[in-house]
Amino acid sequence: MKIANIMTRSESAGGMVAVAEAFKPALLDAEQAAWFCGMSRAAWYKRLSAGQVPRPVKIGSLARWRKDELAAWIGVGCPPRDKWDAEMVR
Numbered sequence: 001m002k003i004a005n006i007m008t009r010s011e012s013a014g015g016m017v018a019v020a021e022a023f024k025p026a027l028l029d030a031e032q033a034a035w036f037c038g039m040s041r042a043a044w045y046k047r048l049s050a051g052q053v054p055r056p057v058k059i060g061s062l063a064r065w066r067k068d069e070l071a072a073w074i075g076v077g078c079p080p081r082d083k084w085d086a087e088m089v090r
Helices: 003-008 013-022 030-036 041-049 067-075 081-087
Strands: 057-059 062-066
Touching: 030 041, 030 062, 030 067, 062 067
Parallel strands: none
Antiparallel strands: 057 062
16 A cells, blocks of 8 residues: 555544654654755765764665754754764764
């Protein structure tokens, strides 16, 4: 069943929101992470190589960022990666 079909079969607006929330990704690719943090993809990669953004989660050859970690990182003022890694409890 397609996601669109699930959402249109929902009986109330609250149900549609709940279904939409269930399908929000917890891991973001570079473009999504950049957008989430309010910058371009090019700026994201520049800051990544300079050690200014959190480390990605590696899934094989894919790099993904935890959405909740990015939100926490933003919440404490976007510290450099070395400071963030020292403070982050994984």
